[in-house]
Amino acid sequence: MTVDDPLPPDELAPRLAEVHLLVGLLYRRALRKVKLGEEIEGVGAGVRAVLDMLRLNGPMTVPQMGRAQALSRQFVQRMVNDAAGLGHVEAVPNPAHRRSSLIQLTDDGRAAIGAVIAREHGLLGQIGGGLTQADVDGCVKVLSMRLDTLSDVDMD
Template sequence: MTDEPLPPEELAVRLAEVYLLVGPLYRRVLRKVELDEMEGVGVGVRAVLDMLRLNGPMTVPQMGRAQALSRQFVQRMVNDAAERGLVEAVPNPAHRRSWLIRLTEAGRAAIELVTAREHGLLGQVGGGLTQADVDACVKVLSSMLGAVSDVEVD
């Protein structure tokens, strides 16, 4: 093993291995969340609540761009969350027609419960992973995401 950058041909092969792992991981995590749905928070609503928890109030188009999801899908998830009292629309001082969506207290409590449970499960991941391992994983996945960030969704 070397710390030298891989030539493009080898890099492509190794990153393809990562894609082959990320797909099943993503689908299994989605399935786990769906099976363990808590407080009526499915995968899509959970993504909305988590974005708002991390970023504060956002517009639906901002959330769609941030997660590479269609505005229509995000709007459906926001509507579902609003019906459950987890989010609310408030005036947007920067744009009269594009409301800001923010967490309600119930929404904050729901996403904190979900993330605490997820953190408990993630804390059980074995393999003796180190901070350097996780940092390297985040770096690789961030680089891969950045390489396709120009792909339009909608």
């Protein structure tokens, strides 16, 4: 067997368990880093997630954001309320659904998430280790496939 051969299930499972442990640790450390950055940009992790989702997808409803991020609608609503309190988002009429407004970025919101992304990209660009495109592609493939296997988990 070579490193390019698919792993049998009894070997794959413990390797993916290693990935889960690392992802958990990475998430917790990244969250701490975001909290440190909150002092700079004034944007916490939850608000950051809302702003970035709107940056990438355009206006969305709270339920759409919850489904997209596998988060409860109530949590997303709190983050949207926090973002609105900071002047980063606003509700606009939704032509498709009268009672569920679309949430969109304001100019201040675009500037805030732009500053957060620029700072994060600066930090991410400092990662050493000679990572290649194939390394990153492999990581994205593994995490995406694992995420797909958990797509039936309901967060609401």
